[in-house]
Structures are given as structure tokens and as C-alpha cells.
Amino acid sequence: MTEFLNLLINGLIEGLVVALPALAMTLVMGVNRFPNAATGDFMTAGAYATIGLQLAGVPSLILAALIGALAIAATSAASYFLIFRKLARQPMVASLLAAIGLGFLIRSLISLFAGHDQRTFQLPLVRAWNFNGVRILPTDLAIAGTALACLAVVFILLYKTSFGRQLRAVADSADLARASGIRARGLLVSLWLLVGALSSIGGVLLGMKAVVMPDLGWEHLIPAFAAMVLGGIGSPVGAVVGAVLLCVAQELSVPLLGASYKLVLAFGVLAVALLIRPAGLFGRIELVR
Amino acid sequence: MTAYLMSIGIVVLIYALLTLGLNLQFGLTRLVNFGIVAFFAIGAYTSGLLSLKGVPLPLSFLAAMIVAALAALPIGLLSLRLREDYLAIVTLGFSEAIRITIQQEEWLTNGVQGLPGLPKAFASLGGNSDLALFVTLVLVTALTAWGTLRLTRSPLGRLLRAIGDDETALMALGKDPARFKVQIFMLGAALAGLGGAFYAHFITFITPEQFIPLVTFYVWMSLIMGGAGTVRGAIGGTALLMIFLEGSRFAKDLIPGVSEVHMASVRLAVVGLALILFTLYRPQGMFGKRQA
Numbered sequence: 001m002t003e004f005l006n007l008l009i010n011g012l013i014e015g016l017v018v019a020l021p022a023l024a025m026t027l028v029m030g031v032n033r034f035p036n037a038a039t040g041d042f043m044t045a046g047a048y049a050t051i052g053l054q055l056a057g058v059p060s061l062i063l064a065a066l067i068g069a070l071a072i073a074a075t076s077a078a079s080y081f082l083i084f085r086k087l088a089r090q091p092m093v094a095s096l097l098a099a100i101g102l103g104f105l106i107r108s109l110i111s112l113f114a115g116h117d118q119r120t121f122q123l124p125l126v127r128a129w130n131f132n133g134v135r136i137l138p139t140d141l142a143i144a145g146t147a148l149a150c151l152a153v154v155f156i157l158l159y160k161t162s163f164g165r166q167l168r169a170v171a172d173s174a175d176l177a178r179a180s181g182i183r184a185r186g187l188l189v190s191l192w193l194l195v196g197a198l199s200s201i202g203g204v205l206l207g208m209k210a211v212v213m214p215d216l217g218w219e220h221l222i223p224a225f226a227a228m229v230l231g232g233i234g235s236p237v238g239a240v241v242g243a244v245l246l247c248v249a250q251e252l253s254v255p256l257l258g259a260s261y262k263l264v265l266a267f268g269v270l271a272v273a274l275l276i277r278p279a280g281l282f283g284r285i286e287l288v289r
Numbered sequence: 290m291t292a293y294l295m296s297i298g299i300v301v302l303i304y305a306l307l308t309l310g311l312n313l314q315f316g317l318t319r320l321v322n323f324g325i326v327a328f329f330a331i332g333a334y335t336s337g338l339l340s341l342k343g344v345p346l347p348l349s350f351l352a353a354m355i356v357a358a359l360a361a362l363p364i365g366l367l368s369l370r371l372r373e374d375y376l377a378i379v380t381l382g383f384s385e386a387i388r389i390t391i392q393q394e395e396w397l398t399n400g401v402q403g404l405p406g407l408p409k410a411f412a413s414l415g416g417n418s419d420l421a422l423f424v425t426l427v428l429v430t431a432l433t434a435w436g437t438l439r440l441t442r443s444p445l446g447r448l449l450r451a452i453g454d455d456e457t458a459l460m461a462l463g464k465d466p467a468r469f470k471v472q473i474f475m476l477g478a479a480l481a482g483l484g485g486a487f488y489a490h491f492i493t494f495i496t497p498e499q500f501i502p503l504v505t506f507y508v509w510m511s512l513i514m515g516g517a518g519t520v521r522g523a524i525g526g527t528a529l530l531m532i533f534l535e536g537s538r539f540a541k542d543l544i545p546g547v548s549e550v551h552m553a554s555v556r557l558a559v560v561g562l563a564l565i566l567f568t569l570y571r572p573q574g575m576f577g578k579r580q581a
Binding site: 034035037083086087090091092093094095096097098100101102103104105106107108109111112115116221222225226229258260261263264266267268270271274275278 | 375
């Protein structure tokens with residue numbers, strides 16, 4: 001029972017973290033209509049930028065992570081402006097291939113300059129609280145809290161601001177949105193700034209839970225995609241719910257299948273979700289077929 | 290030197306088989322397969338394991354093609370229900386799932402240790418075995434290229450291109466694209482499986498590490514550089530890829546202080562840049578026709 005609770009807690013925390021890239025992917029999918037396969041590598045870049053800033057003497061992890069998020073947001077917006085904006089009229093395979101290429105490029109630059117060694121953040125060492133065998137790490141609580149705060153900010157942006165209203169209008173119908181006077185270009189640059197920052201913070205949180213290495217984000221691309229599909233493409237709430245469900249399922253499967261099969265489980269969830277309910281839990285079917 | 294050129298030639302031809310398979314899937318039918326390496330791995334392990342059990346190579350090669358094609362069947366059926374980019378991520382996930390399974394199921398695959406000591410193809414010819422393998426691969430690749438050309442120009446080929454162009458219009462004409470899509474997907478996978486069998490019995494030592502997604506994107510880079518949809522694009526692109534891969538090995542030897550680890554990063558960067566630049570500025574590739 002305590003083992004079950006420990007796995008459940010771990011799955012919940014990991015789910016909240018994976019929710020950030022899943023949300024970033026679903027936002028891009030809803031508006032630009034392609035899966036941004038570079039999302040994982042934006043995460044890795046965020047984690048490395050933060051580590052670099054810590055090494056350069058930035059005293060607090062939070063400050064380093066924020067500066068890192070700004071840098072990745074700028075990279076993300078630049079990649080939209082220089083690459084994906086120009087591919088908007090091409091078949092979506094073009095954008096997808098370019099996103100894969102961008103991810104490779106980011107990962108190669110990271111491994112070229114930082115090497116393949118595993119790195120960790122400079123974190124204060126803390127002891128886990130133990131409640132009759134149920135262990136809770138204060139660091140994990142901080143991770144979950146940060147993820148929740150980020151999600152709250154994104155949802156407020158999406159549902160309580162004119163930016164979010166315009167964005168959802170463009171996602172529903174780009175033509176109608178244009179007809180009603182919404183300027184897509186500035187809006188899309190803001191969107192890509194947002195998903196860059198979101199991915200970057202997701203990468204830092206993932207790195208805090210484990211170690212930072214050049215494949216960190218790439219290895220979470222399939223889970224994030226599975227979470228997005230499970231929740232329903234283009235649905236922000238769905239991405240979060242999907243990520244939490246998927247990661248809890250992954251953690252609970254560990255005693256049965258072993259930790260190595262987590263990714264295989266994510267693939268299984270993805271395939272079954274597409275087979276049984278392609279619209280996901282909260283999605284619209286026309287985006288899938 | 291001859292031996293070196295011969296081994297490059299063999300690797301080029303194996304990649305050419307993979308690229309021709311992808312050309313069928315993506316070039317003709319717009320099926321976005323990001324899991325080529327899965328079928329390559331399945332072919333390599335199927336033939337490798339069977340040959341270690343004493344099955345003669347011609348049979349194990351055949352089995353490699355059949356198992357790879359059968360593994361593609363469920364993915365092909367799933368693809369019918371999905372938009373192209375979903376198929377892409379599903380196949381990418383499939384290839385990682387296959388690689389992890391190979392790594393974990395030690396009772397079958399010997400896990401991360403891999404399978405050493407596979408029988409070399411044409412081993413009975415001794416020193417001429419690579420030459421015989423090279424000639425066989427030339428014939429197989431030529432046959433595949435010829436078959437693809439025949440297929441492109443046949444009524445079925447026109448149908449396939451129509452699937453790529455406008456599936457709805459095609460269904461309105463009373464054609465059923467679904468069956469052809471699945472068949473083409475399986476055929477492309479069988480070619481990748483065959484490539485895997487050739488690979489396994491050429492290098493004679495396979496490990497899960499050799500079957501990472503980068504291999505898939507080498508093949509994509511070949512096809513995109515050469516020009517999707519044409520046989521000369523697939524072959525020309527593979528040649529360009531190999532010039533780049535082998536050239537990067539020479540560059541490492543010539544430039545002092547550059548390690549293999551650095552070079553691996555540089556290779557990854559070039560693949561990434563090539564994918565970005567070709568989709569942006571030359572979607573028809575170097576040898577392909579301009580598509581509308």
C-alpha cells in the first residue's frame with residue numbers, strides 16, 4: 001500500500017511536469033497544426049541554459065531558470081519567425097521535418113559544447129519527509145508547485161486575457177479570426193515565446209527530478225505527445241489531464257514491467273488512444289483525421 | 290583500399306534499399322514513416338537469430354522481410370485512421386518501443402550485449418565474400434529501383450500518386466485507397482527488413498545501440514536531399530548522404546584535436562540543418578521535379 005502511494009505521488013509530480021511540454025505541443029498543434037517535435041529539445045536547452053547560468057555565478061536557481069526561460073522563449077520565437085512561419089503554406093510534413101531538424105540541431109549544439117556527461121542542478125540537500133513509509137521530498141513539492149503555478153499562468157493567459165481569446169479564435173478558424181481583424185503575426189510570435197518558456201521550465205523541473213543530459217527532452221517527446229493525444233489535441237485542459245494520467249500509469253507499471261518499459265507503455269497508450277478514441281478525452285475529432 | 294571502397298559501397302546500397310522503401314511510402318503515397326529503423330532492426334534481428342539457430346541465409350533473409358512486413362501491418366492499419374503527422378509520431382514511438390524491447394528481452398536478443406558472431410554472407414567464398422555481397426546488393430537494389438519505376442508507371446502507381454495528391458477526390462471516384470496504403474507500407478517495411486538482414490550479415494555483430502532514430506533520419510535526409518517521389522532522387526540522395534558520412538570520418542582524421550564524440554555532434558547538426566534548409570528552400574530536392 002505504501003509502495004503504491006509512493007508510486008502514485010511520484011506519478012502525479014512527474015505528470016504535472018510533463019504537462020508543461022504537452023501543453024506547449026497542444027497549443028502549437030491547435031494553432032499551427034503540426035506536432036512541434038523540437039519541444040523536447042527546447043526543454044533540454046532550458047535545463048542546460050539554467051545549469052550554465054548557475055555555473056556562471058547566478059546565485060539562485062529560480063533566477064537562473066527564469067533567465068534561461070527567457071532565452072529559450074526568444075529561441076522558440078526566432079525559430080517560428082525564421083522557419084515555421086515560412087512553411088505554413090506547405091504540407092504539414094514540411095514543418096514536422098523542419099521541427100525534427102531543429103531538435104537535432106539544438107541537441108547537437110548542446111552535446112558539442114557541454115558534452116555528454118550527466119549534470120545536476122546546484123540544489124540544497126534535503127531529507128525526505130517520511131509518513132509511515134510514504135516518502136515525500138520537499139524538492140518534489142517545489143517541483144509540483146512550480147509546475148502548477150506555470151499551468152495557472154498559462155490558463156489565465158488563455159482564458160482571461162485578450163491574447164488568449166484571440167489565440168483561441170485563431171485556433172478555431174484562422175480565416176474567421178483574420179476576418180474579424182485579429183493580427184495573426186504578432187499573436188503567433190507571442191504564442192511561440194510562451195511555448196518556449198513553458199518547455200524551458202518543464203526541462204528545468206525534469207532535470208531537478210533526475211539528471212540533465214543531452215537526450216533529456218527528446219526522451220520525453222513521445223510521452224508528451226501521448227499525453228496530448230490522450231487528452232485530446234488542441235485542448236489545454238486535456239493535455240494536463242492526459243499527462244497526469246499517463247505518468248501515473250507509467251509509475252504504477254514499474255513494479256510489473258520495470259522502469260525501462262515506461263516509454264513502451266507511453267507508446268501503447270498513444271496507439272490505443274488513437275485507435276479507440278482519436279479525439280482524446282477533451283478533443284475535437286476533425287483535428288485528428 | 291579496394292576493401293574499404295567495397296565496404297562503403299555495401300553500406301551505400303543498404304541505405305539505398307531503405308531510401309527506396311521510404312520513397313514508396315512517402316514519395317508515392319505520402320505515408321510519413323518516422324520508424325524506418327524499427328523495421329531495419331526487426332529484419333536484422335530476425336535474420337541474425339534464425340541464422341544462429343542454423344537456418345540457411347536465403348531463408349533467414351526471406352523471414353526478415355516477412356517479419357518486418359507483418360510488424361508493419363498493425364501500424365499500417367492504424368495509419369488509415371490518422372492524419373499524416375500522427376502516423377509520423379506513432380512510428381517514431383514504435384521504433385523506440387522496438388529498440389527498448391530488444392534491449393530488455395535478453396532471453397531472446399541478448400540485450401545490450403547484442404548478437405556477436407553472426408554468419409557472414411557468402412562466407413564460403415572466403416576473401417571474395419564482400420565482393421559477392423556487393424554484387425548481390427547491386428542486383429537487389431537495381432531490381433527494387435526497376436520495380437519501383439514499373440510500379441510508378443502502372444495504373445496502380447497512378448492510383449498511389451493520386452492517394453498522395455487528393456485522397457477525397459479519389460474516393461469520390463470509387464477507388465479504395467486504404468488497401469493500397471497498407472500494402473505499400475508493408476512493402477516499404479519489407480525492404481527495410483531486407484536491408485537489416487544484409488546489414489546484420491555484413492557487419493556480423495548487431496547491438497540495440499545501432500538502431501537509434503538517427504538512422505531513420507539519415508534515410509529521410511537522403512530522400513529529402515535527393516527528391517522524394519523519384520527513383521533517381523532516392524539513389525542520388527543516398528549517394529550524397531554517404532559522401533557526407535564518410536567525408537566526416539576523413540575530416541575527423543585530418544583536423545587535429547577533433548574527437549569522434551565531437552564529430553558525432555557535428556553529424557547530428559548537419560542532419561538537422563539539412564532537414565531545415567531543404568524543407569525551406571529546396572523541397573523538391575537536388576534531383577526531383579518541382580512539385581506544386
